[in-house]
Amino acid sequence: MATTIPYSFRLNYVVVTVAFVLLVLVLTNRCEASELRLDYYASSCPTVFDVIRKEIECDVQSDPRNAALVLRLHFHDCFVQGCDGSVLLDDTVTLKGEKTASANINSLKGFSLIDRIKNMLESECPGIVSCADLLTIAARDAVVLVGGPYWDVPVGRKDSKTANFALANTNIPKPDDTLLTIISKFLYQGLSVTDMVALSGAHTIGMARCESFRSRIYGDYEVTSEKDAVSESHLRDLRSTCPLTKGGSSENNVTSLDYVTPDLFDNSYYHLLLKGQGLLNSDQELYSSLFGIQTRELVKKYALDPLAFFQQFSDSMVKMGNIVKPESFVDGEVRTNCRFVNT
Structure with a gap:
């Protein structure tokens, strides 16, 4: 006589089986991710960190703004297909790159800096150091x-x-994004709300084009900003830099994201948010949005405690830098020229 297995037992069996499969997948992905390690180039290219540091040091000493350019390249790279150097690829007959995507075309610079460092590495250790690693190390330095x-x-x-032109248009946060949109884009990458607020602190350095902040300075800037002589004077300067009427040469005018200490990586960015002076809508949303209960507290925390900001920024940068597709270890390559796949 056939034995009837109770429904509850069958259901539990299915749940346990599914859980086991998911665990295997997680462990498999962890094994793949473990291929990233600190000593990866210890024998194959022991000078890699020194070469990159010296070159970046020259670039930043010549113009401190270059630091922001390299950091932004790394960020935009990791948000599309993971940190795989795809942002560095030029368009070809057979490949549509990411450089002309709306989030990148007027935002990303510094490609020639990466080219020069890559040439140095190819002279030192031919075919060994990937462009993705180069960009990740350079951003830290x-x-x-x-x-x-x-x-x-x-x-x-x-x-x-x-490369993925479409994902570059959708995955990368935009200057006028709402808080919920920004949060969703970070969560999609496996980055938490805490990671988002800490990584946004990168805007303590760098510049923004007129078209990125026009809607903010002619929108709710006066509503959020403190009513004092310094704030009012700064707003006048911003509007002088970026007229209300669109078009013409003013579209390419730029101003510092952090006008207090524009060339210093510190927590001044968060102090500006507390004063309602975030240059981009996406920045000020962290503090002023009605939905920003958690983000508002984090902004306050990092404004009061620069060490807490530095620690979380470091942790979040490692977490972002570790966004790597497992299959890339098998299907990827080490480009000899960061702009083109190997032939």
Whole structure:
């Protein structure tokens, strides 16, 4: 006589089976991610960190703004397909790159700096160091050189043979995004709200174009900003830099995201948010949005405690830098030229 298995037992069996499969997948992904390690180039290219640091040091000493350019390249790279150097690829007949996506076309610079460092590495260790690793290390060094924190960079990434123009248009946060939109874009990458607020602190350095902040300075800037002589004078300067009427040469006018200490990596950015003076809507939303209960408290925390900001920024940069597709270790390559896949 056939034995009837109780429904509850069958249901529990299914749940346990599914849980086991998910656990296997998680462990598999962790094994893949473990291919990133601190000593990856210890024998194959022991001078890699020294070469990159010296070159970035020259770039930042010549112009401190170069630090922000390199950091932004790394951020935009990791938010599309993971940290795989896809943002560095030029358009070709067979490949549509990410450089002309709306989030990148007028925002990303510094490609020639990466090219020069890559050439140095190819002379030192031909075919060994990926462009993705180069960019990740360079971003860390750039932050340190303008006063920011140091963190160890696990390496061993491979370069993608593809790019994704569509994802560059959708995944990367935009200046006028609402808080909920920004949060969703970070969560999609596996980054928490805490990571988001800390990584947004990168806007303590760098510049923004007129078209990125026009809607803010002619919108609710006066509503959020403190009513004092300094704030009012700064708003007048911003409007002088970026007229209300669109078009013409003013579209390319730029101003510092942090006008107090524009070339220093510190927590001044958060103090500006407390004063309602965030330049971009996406910045001020962290403090002023009705939905920003958690983000508002984090802004206050990092404004009061620069060490807490530095520690979380370091942790979040490592977490972002470790966004790597497991298959990239198998399908990826080490490009000899960061602008093109190997032939």
